[in-house]
Amino acid sequence: MTSANRDPSSFAIYTVENDCQDCYKCVRGCPVKAIKVENGHAQEIADSCIICGRCVEICPVGAKRVRDDVTPVKELLRSGRPVYVSLAPSWVGEFAGVSPSQIVQAIKALGFREVGETALGAQEVSASLARFLRHAGPGLYLSTACPSTVEYVIRYLPHLSNCLTPVASPLLAHCRILRKHMDPEGAMVFFGPCIAKKEEADTHKELLDGALTFQDLKNWFEEEGVDPRSFKDNSPRFFPLDAEEGNHYPIEGGMIETIKASGDFSHVRFLTVSGIYSIKKALDAADPSKLTSPVFIECLTCPGGCINGPGSSKDRDGLSRWVDVKEFAGPLDKAAGRTETVVVAEAYVPEIPATGDITEKQITQALFTVGKRSKEDELNCGGCGYDTCRAFARALVLGRAEDCMCVSYMRKKAHKKANAMLRSMPSGVVIADQDLQIVECNERFATFMGTEIQSLYQVSDGLKGAQLNKIAPAFAHLMSGVLETDQDVHYDHFRVGDKLFEITVFSIEPHFTVGAVVLDVTRREIRRDQIAHRADQVIKKNLATVQEIACRLGEHMADTEILLREIAEGYGSEGDMHEENK
Ligand code: SF4
Ligand code: SF4
Ligand code: SF4
Structure with a gap:
């Protein structure tokens, strides 16, 4: 018997691509790794599959299916x-x-x-x-x-x-x-x-x-x-x-x-x-x-x-x-004494799935692409669905796997990206747990909190584990409120001592993790006050002139005054204000 070169389009097992949730459980469970992941979706490799049905049994969303042969059998009956x-x-x-x-x-x-x-x-x-x-x-x-x-x-x-x-x-x-x-x-x-x-x-x-x-x-x-x-x-x-x-x-x-x-x-x-x-x-x-x-x-x-x-x-x-x-x-x-009534002989010949030769160099290169540069980097955690990092690297070379399947690689990559973003953000960012201990914060946040905290940031692993109550009691108060209520809050102007902050506090994991994005707007507000003050002076001066002209012309005085006052107020009283005494 031979089943070489199976037709994948009519193979006994298939995957409903749109239902696949990229969990790789089928890859993990497949005893011969006859599953290829492409564009995040798992597909069985017909020529490598032993049709054990394990993937169908373990797929948590039922994306792996068994070919429907009921319809053709019904047609047979109808014939x-x-x-x-x-x-x-x-x-x-x-x-x-x-x-x-x-x-x-x-x-x-x-x-x-x-x-x-x-x-x-x-x-x-x-x-x-x-x-x-x-x-x-x-x-x-x-x-x-x-x-x-x-x-x-x-x-x-x-x-x-x-x-x-x-x-x-x-x-x-x-x-x-x-x-x-x-x-x-x-x-x-x-x-x-x-x-x-x-x-x-x-x-x-x-x-x-x-x-x-x-x-x-x-x-x-x-x-x-x-x-x-x-x-x-x-x-x-x-x-x-x-x-x-x-x-x-x-x-x-x-x-x-x-x-x-x-x-x-x-x-x-x-x-x-x-x-x-x-x-x-x-x-x-x-x-x-x-x-x-x-x-x-x-x-x-x-x-x-x-x-x-x-x-x-x-x-x-x-x-x-x-x-x-x-x-x-x-x-x-x-x-006892039973003998065959029909010929039951059958011959079996090897049908080795074609995989081509893979060199050690290709495996090393594939390992490199997922950040495995030394033996210690090879965790063999199985998160990708393969038993070892090398088996995963082989699958990468064969085009059966994608680098994003390596959990540790993706975690590190995500961490690096997040760190780069945190570093380059103009705002301060702080994330705290339910005990208001700092989980993560960027240097900008530490800078906003003053030179002492900034120095501490440099020497203490980015303030990880520090008590927010001690570092920024006013923010700690806000964040504890959000932890309790699970309701995000935003203030355009939040006063801490002589500084004004624009702050958004948001829930990350309800009642467990909370984050805040903070921007020091003190200078911006001072400039706004100064502009408003100058505009007021100009208005007053202009008003006198306008009144004089209006008296002479007898018209437009009221309109001009209203207009100029609106401009002055717009600069002087924009946004809400929340005061917090240290
Ligand atoms: S187990 Fe199911 S959902 Fe998960 S990757 Fe496989 S086919 Fe997709
Ligand atoms: S039927 Fe068995 S061998 Fe085939 S892909 Fe599923 S788990 Fe792998
Ligand atoms: S054990 Fe029986 S049911 Fe299971 S694959 Fe073999 S023949 Fe089929």
Whole structure:
């Protein structure tokens, strides 16, 4: 099978760009970093993705979505072709209290011809594996039931591709079984908890026409008003027959139980690993050549197995699902003596995502662009979504990341910008906390407070932590009021001793942080007074002249006086005045 050169426009997972909030949670959570951030928006890289669905599950705003395949399946049904269903065995955990007969009738009520159990395919897979392992020599053997794990191995551990057992997945095996029994014109659709099955449908169009999730099925039932529990629990069963031990597959260890139940495998070491991070831990550094006996690992990308797959609804806990599957799955004794009825062989070849060669120099340069100039600068804090600064630098070189994703770099940059602005502002700025301790202030503010405070500013880390009450009691009073009321205040003229300030006090974090912008307007006001005084003298002088002229001319005197008085008042009494005695 091959899925090289996937078409990103029709890939199984996509991002709604406008909904993406640039939080990088998906980058952090993606086990293979198959997410590219461009212009602040996260997009999956189709050729690198292992379709584990983790990003869809963790995106806090639902911007990561699973491709809608319901519409094309509905079209298939409308086309008149008989459509058959392969139903994943975890359905019992998803539809609690619904019997096999009821789920079959409910699905058929949507227009499907027949419903078969994917577990039938699982039984064939176990039979094939049992035959394969019976004579296996020392080495590593990896299960291939989980398409997401297979994607991980062929893309990221290509040297272990030959350890993948040459067996198809239960779904593809089931497709082959059903195609022997169904109408030759029929189409086939999967319903289950797995998003990775969409990739199987995309790459095996000759076998499978679509893969939908349990969530899709639930929504569809709701739309059509179909309630599985409303059907009588009577005869209709699965097509062409019910599965048996294959129903153990959706829980971790289930596959191994069915293999062991089919014979003596005492020469094989069996191990179950579920969850992609556990798989990475087990396999990333594994060296199969060191193994002295056959080791078979059942690998499932979803923690606990398919019952917790990303396409299942979140309304039931994992334990309840596990109990339901265990109770339904029944005895394993049918596994003994089971043989394959269809060909389940499958070959797996490496498909390494193209990344090109990255030199050490490129990485160093990329680190430099985000202010990492020495080993100590590499915090490896994970804020960018990558585990290490070097991994982030690699992503920068590959064009998968942007420098603004580095939190420490952006914080430093913002700090530098803020400091530069504070330094160059003509106004004084002070920020204080709820205890009126100075958090930040600029030198201009210290200068306004007098030479003593200005000297203190130079020697005391910019007055950080100083009590505003002691440094500027009048301002402290105003700022404490704003902390209390959370209402901004502004005064054109705020008198402190012989100085006049224009001041705005504003809330930054209600009741916790407050800021003030202060401008010393004393000189400006003195000049204004002087101008007003001179204008008054001119007015008086002119008035006498005007009165004389007006007396002579007998007109315009009153108008001129009013006009000149208005000018004088405009200079002399502009703005409000707030007095504060020191
Ligand atoms: S998790 Fe990813 S897709 Fe979702 S909002 Fe955050 S960055 Fe965007
Ligand atoms: S589906 Fe998995 S591998 Fe693909 S982008 Fe999402 S988290 Fe990464
Ligand atoms: S564990 Fe099951 S549901 Fe999860 S990705 Fe693998 S096959 Fe799909």
